[in-house]
Amino acid sequence: MTNSTRPRVYLTEAMTETESGVLHTWLGEQLSDATVPATAVAITDQALLDLTRREDDPLLTPVRVVWLPRNPNEPGTVRVREAISPRDPLHPGRGAQRRLLRTDPTRCRVIEGEPAPLSDLERRLAEDGGGSLPEYIRRQAALALERAERTLLGDQYKVSRFVVDEITDSRRYREGIRRLSAEQHVRLSDVDQHARASLDELVATQSRRAVALWGRLGRYFSRAYRLDVDTARFDELRELNRQHSLVFLPSHRSYLDPLVLRPALLANDLPLNHVMGGLNINFWPIGPIGKRSGTVFIRRKFGDDEVYKWTLREYMRYLITKRFNLEWYIEGGRGRTGKLRPPRFGILTYLAQAFQSSVASDVYLVPVSLIYDQLYEVSAMAAEAHGEVKQKEGLRWMVGYVRAQGERNGVAHVTIGRPLSLAQALAQESDQRRAIQKTAFEVCHRINEVTPITASSLVLLAFLGIEDRALTVRELELILTPLIEYIVIRDLPTAGDVDLTNPQVVRKALQTHLDSGVLRRYAEGDELVYYLGSDQHLVAAFYRNNSIHFLVNRAIAELVIQGAVDDHPDNLVTSGWEDAKRIRDILKFEFFFPDKATFEQQMRDELTIIRSGWEDDLDDPDHASTMLAAVLPYLAHRVLQPFLEAYEVVADQLVVMPVSSTFDEKSFMTKCLGIAKQRRLRQQIASSESISSELFGTALALARNRGLVETDVEDGDAAGADAVVVRREEFAAEIRALVRRVRRIRELAHERLATLTEPDVASGAPESNSDGPSA
Numbered sequence: 001m002t003n004s005t006r007p008r009v010y011l012t013e014a015m016t017e018t019e020s021g022v023l024h025t026w027l028g029e030q031l032s033d034a035t036v037p038a039t040a041v042a043i044t045d046q047a048l049l050d051l052t053r054r055e056d057d058p059l060l061t062p063v064r065v066v067w068l069p070r071n072p073n074e075p076g077t078v079r080v081r082e083a084i085s086p087r088d089p090l091h092p093g094r095g096a097q098r099r100l101l102r103t104d105p106t107r108c109r110v111i112e113g114e115p116a117p118l119s120d121l122e123r124r125l126a127e128d129g130g131g132s133l134p135e136y137i138r139r140q141a142a143l144a145l146e147r148a149e150r151t152l153l154g155d156q157y158k159v160s161r162f163v164v165d166e167i168t169d170s171r172r173y174r175e176g177i178r179r180l181s182a183e184q185h186v187r188l189s190d191v192d193q194h195a196r197a198s199l200d201e202l203v204a205t206q207s208r209r210a211v212a213l214w215g216r217l218g219r220y221f222s223r224a225y226r227l228d229v230d231t232a233r234f235d236e237l238r239e240l241n242r243q244h245s246l247v248f249l250p251s252h253r254s255y256l257d258p259l260v261l262r263p264a265l266l267a268n269d270l271p272l273n274h275v276m277g278g279l280n281i282n283f284w285p286i287g288p289i290g291k292r293s294g295t296v297f298i299r300r301k302f303g304d305d306e307v308y309k310w311t312l313r314e315y316m317r318y319l320i321t322k323r324f325n326l327e328w329y330i331e332g333g334r335g336r337t338g339k340l341r342p343p344r345f346g347i348l349t350y351l352a353q354a355f356q357s358s359v360a361s362d363v364y365l366v367p368v369s370l371i372y373d374q375l376y377e378v379s380a381m382a383a384e385a386h387g388e389v390k391q392k393e394g395l396r397w398m399v400g401y402v403r404a405q406g407e408r409n410g411v412a413h414v415t416i417g418r419p420l421s422l423a424q425a426l427a428q429e430s431d432q433r434r435a436i437q438k439t440a441f442e443v444c445h446r447i448n449e450v451t452p453i454t455a456s457s458l459v460l461l462a463f464l465g466i467e468d469r470a471l472t473v474r475e476l477e478l479i480l481t482p483l484i485e486y487i488v489i490r491d492l493p494t495a496g497d498v499d500l501t502n503p504q505v506v507r508k509a510l511q512t513h514l515d516s517g518v519l520r521r522y523a524e525g526d527e528l529v530y531y532l533g534s535d536q537h538l539v540a541a542f543y544r545n546n547s548i549h550f551l552v553n554r555a556i557a558e559l560v561i562q563g564a565v566d567d568h569p570d571n572l573v574t575s576g577w578e579d580a581k582r583i584r585d586i587l588k589f590e591f592f593f594p595d596k597a598t599f600e601q602q603m604r605d606e607l608t609i610i611r612s613g614w615e616d617d618l619d620d621p622d623h624a625s626t627m628l629a630a631v632l633p634y635l636a637h638r639v640l641q642p643f644l645e646a647y648e649v650v651a652d653q654l655v656v657m658p659v660s661s662t663f664d665e666k667s668f669m670t671k672c673l674g675i676a677k678q679r680r681l682r683q684q685i686a687s688s689e690s691i692s693s694e695l696f697g698t699a700l701a702l703a704r705n706r707g708l709v710e711t712d713v714e715d716g717d718a719a720g721a722d723a724v725v726v727r728r729e730e731f732a733a734e735i736r737a738l739v740r741r742v743r744r745i746r747e748l749a750h751e752r753l754a755t756l757t758e759p760d761v762a763s764g765a766p767e768s769n770s771d772g773p774s775a
Contacts, residue, residue, distance in 0.1 A: 006059040006117060007037040009051065011141050014042070018097040019065040026110040027063075043141065048134035054118065062113035062141035066149060067092050067100055109152070113144025131169035139165060163203045167318055168196060176314065180307055191307055198311040204274055204294050211272065214293035215262070225256075225372065225412040227264060228496050230450075233416040234268040240364050240419060241270065245320040247351065247422075248273055250368035251340055251447050252329035256412070257370050261327070264414045273327035274319055276347055298347070309350070317354035320363055326351070330443055336694045338545030340447060342589060342701075343440035352436055355422055365425075365439070367417030367446040371495070371546045373410030373456045373509075374516055410512060413454070413495045417446035444592050448549040452495040453487060455509035457547040460540040463519065463532050464687065465638030465746060470522065470531035478756050480506060482633040489609055492550050518543075537688035541642065548639055552591050553599075555639035556583050557606040558631055562741040564624035572618050577603075583738065589698045589705070590643055628748070637686075637746035644739050645685050646695035647702070649676045651732035654708055659721040663710045665700070672696045686746070706731065 010030070012023060031038050041047050051058075092100065100107050125136045139162045167173055177195055181188040237246060250261055258275050265273070275295045291297060296315075302308045319326060332344035355363050420442060429435035462479040463471065471479070484500045498505050510530070513519040518540055520533045532540055560576045560583070569575035580603050584593055593599055607614050611630040617623055649672050657668070676691040685691070703709050708728050713720035 003059050003115065003117065005036060007039075007056055008034065008115070009058045009060050010038065010040040011060055011062045011137075012040055012042050013062075013064060015065060016094050016097055018094065018101055022065050022101070022108055023063065023110060043138055045134065048137055051118070051137070052133045057117050057119045059115045059117055060121070060137065060141070061115040062145050064111055064113075064145045064148075066109050066111055066152070067097060068107040068109060068152060111145065111148045111152070113141060113148050116140070116144075128166075128170050131165075135165075135169075163315070163318060164196065164199045167199060167314055173314070176310060180310060184306060194307045195311050198308045199315065202296055202298065202312060202315050204291055204296050211293045214289055215266075217259075217289070219259075219263070225260070225410065227260065228411050228413045229264045229267070230413075230415040231268060233419075234270070236419065237366065237416065238269060241323075241325065243323075243361070245323050245360065245363050246270075246325045246366050246419070247363055248325065248327040248366045248368055249330040249443050249447075250327070250370050251451065252331045252334045253338075253370055253372060254334065254375055257329070258327070260370060260412045261368060261414060271325060273325045276326060276328035313350050313354045313357070316350055317358045320351075320355060320360050321358045323360075330440060330447075336542075337692070338542035339548055340444050340592065342698075343444050345436050345440055348440055349436050352422065352426055352432070352439075356426070361423070363422040365420040365422055365443055367420070367443050367450070369413070369415040369417065369447050369451040371413050371451060371454065373412075373454060373495075374512060375542075410456070411496065413452060415450045415452060415493075417450040420446065441592060445594065448592055450493060451546065451549065452493040453500075453547040453550065454495040454543075455498060455500060455505045456512060457543050457545075458483060458500065459506060459509045459513060460518070460544045461547070461638055463530070464537070464540055464544055464689070465641060466750070468532070470529035472527055472529050472757070475753060475757055476506075476510075476530065478753060479633065483635075486554075486609065486633065487550075490550070513540075513543075535688065538692065541687075541689040544638075549591060551635050551639045552587070553602050554606050554609075555636040556580055556587075557603055557610065558628075558634065558636040558745055559583055559640070559738060559741050560603075561610075561624055561628050561631070562636075562745055565628055566741070568621075568624075572623060573615075582734075586647070586702065586734070586738070587640075587643070589701045590695075634745050634749040634752070636742050637749060641739075641742045641746065642687050642689040642692075643695055644735060644742055645679075645687075645690040646676065646692060647699040648732070648735045648739050649679070649685075649690070650696050650699035650703065651728070651735045654703055654728045655725070655732050659711055659713055659724045661710055661712060661714075668700075669693055669696055686743075703728075703731065 027040050041051060121137055121140060125133055177191045181191045250257055272294050276298055277295050278300050328347050330343045331341040335341050425439040426435045458480060462476055494500055517533050518536045519530055521528060521530050560579045563579050564572055564576060611627055614627060653672055653675060676685060679685040680688055680691060708731055711724050713724060
């Protein structure tokens with residue numbers, strides 16, 4: 001029997017008197033024109049039960065009366081209590097329905113869900129493996145109507161409904177809780193109750209009204225920024241999304257990040273993501289609104305709770321099976337230094353397990369770069385890096401945060417990186433754990449390669465690495481001009497594709513930092529000078545670090561050349577390559593590097609930029625000195641000195657710490673902060689940005705990776721303890737040697753700057769005393 005010859009049954013829902021009249025008129029037209037028997041059946045328990053007993057295999061067609069929402073550009077507001085109510089814009093109240101039918105009847109529509117024969121629904125239920133047929137019909141009818149509604153509203157309102165019911169009614173769920181019950185030695189009913197409670201906590205129960213409010217709140221919260229979206233890859237994303245779930249993995253700079261990415265996706269015809277967020281932001285009113293607009297609140301820690309872990313995997317499996325898109329921050333938290341943090345593997349591991357147990361053919365990971373010209377919370381993050389306690393998120397915190405966004409802070413830049421096939425990434429390694437780690441690092445690498453250089457970051461790069469010295473307009477020009485030439489040679493991406501060679505671009509960035517207080521100016525002398533504001537080193541470093549990943553290899557090349565000048569090795573290439581790999585290994589917890597072969601080629605490219613034909617005269621005893629003199633500009637001190645000096649603090653403190661199998665990290669960090677502040681006061685550290693718990697943390701990760709922190713040396717094992725002490729001293733010596741090199745490069749940079757500005761000083765001609773640089 002074909003669908004055209006089957007008897008048709010229209011399934012109707014409970015409705016208001018107004019809707020009943022509209023639907024009655026519509027059904028009368030359909031039934032009078034029907035060429036096969038057609039009836040209308042209300043979706044009630046008894047009616048559905050009677051329907052399942054029919055033997056003529058009718059074609060079931062769900063129908064619903066909907067009320068199109070008003071144009072979003074029309075005036076009006078959405079209240080918080082409306083947003084967290086179950087009613088959505090397609091289903092107004094009774095009074096509103098009567099009014100709309102009288103004043104604007106075109107907004108009232110009857111929609112049909114995709115029809116299905118009764119036999120087909122029976123077959124699908126058997127395949128899914130659970131639940132009653134009447135309840136399954138009810139659920140599938142509602143889902144079909146949701147899909148029909150999206151044709152009216154678009155994919156922005158792709159809503160996941162009946163998630164808990166669909167998961168818990170399946171054979172897979174019943175088998176899973178039975179297995180967990182046996183493994184955990186817990187009663188089946190307790191496991192079932194725990195799993196259902198976990199699902200209720202996790203599942204984002206979206207409503208269209210909350211989605212609408214969240215969009216408006218997002219525009220208000222992020223009103224300080226103009227959005228700059230690179231749209232080059234959106235055609236590719238839309239094509240991939242036709243068949244696969246997309247998992248967006250943005251860099252994390254601000255609490256505003258999800259509110260910035262959301263409109264960028266919607267403007268380019270992509271549906272809303274299910275955003276995996278931490279429970280720390282699940283407070284009123286953000287929590288209820290966020291949960292109803294797609295935020296999945298996940299516990300920060302769930303230890304040995306195997307039921308919760310399994311439930312999370314099953315939920316993610318459901319989402320990718322239904323081709324919903326996901327989003328979370330691969331760093332785990334906001335990057336406090338302005339550059340990418342090392343990735344966290346937890347949620348990615350659950351995604352991989354969910355994918356491998358699903359019927360999805362693939363999932364695509366989408367790297368996203370988010371950066372800001374200016375950012376309100378940078379000062380707070382800088383204070384936390386200096387040891388202050390992080391302010392707990394809550395309603396009072398939110399009010400202050402939102403109020404602070406009232407001032408214009410510039411541009412938020414959104415750039416999409418190369419999508420990565422999860423199936424292909426996982427297939428490259430037989431070891432699942434290693435495959436996930438390599439996948440995460442590859443995502444971070446792809447984020448970095450599209451994170452653009454901003455004029456804002458370049459200006460502050462000029463003011464860092466010169467200690468507390470003020471710069472004249474001429475000096476700023478002398479520093480930035482060769483740096484911009486280097487960027488042009490490498491054809492590096494720039495934010496908004498601005499022309500960094502245009503003096504007005506630099507002038508505007510400088511003025512932005514003056515307005516925010518990061519930079520100050522002094523005009524009471526014979527020339528205008530600019531300098532970093534008090535305690536602004538970490539803030540300045542945050543903006544500089546937005547672009548630092550493009551400069552790390554160049555900085556390493558300079559350190560290698562300086563090492564060759566100091567040590568006079570017999571074979572410059574062999575020793576230089578080994579030296580570069582050692583430095584790369586020291587910095588591997590701080591920056592993302594490609595494989596060793598690619599890294600070697602990149603180092604060769606950097607040397608060629610410094611001096612074309614550098615391999616032609618390797619036998620010259622002055623070759624390294626000639627190379628060092630050809631470096632323009634010197635970058636090692638501006639890029640790596642704060643990291644290396646922070647590492648030196650950690651290495652020195654490890655040397656004096658007793659060897660033990662236990663380690664008090666909190667007190668160690670406190671001691672490092674104190675030592676670093678003392679060294680800064682004594683000018684033994686060049687910049688306050690080295691006084692950072694974030695940098696101490698990555699240095700400690702490196703030391704731990706080398707077995708220098710917690711040890712397995714037993715009490716009384718003097719020889720074992722002495723061996724650890726020796727390795728700690730070797731580690732400290734290695735870091736000190738690099739610090740000496742980077743300080744020598746800083747001295748060369750200062751000497752060159754002094755030489756270049758000498759004629760201006762000697763002539764006694766003052767520079768411009770205007771409000772901004774002429775460079």
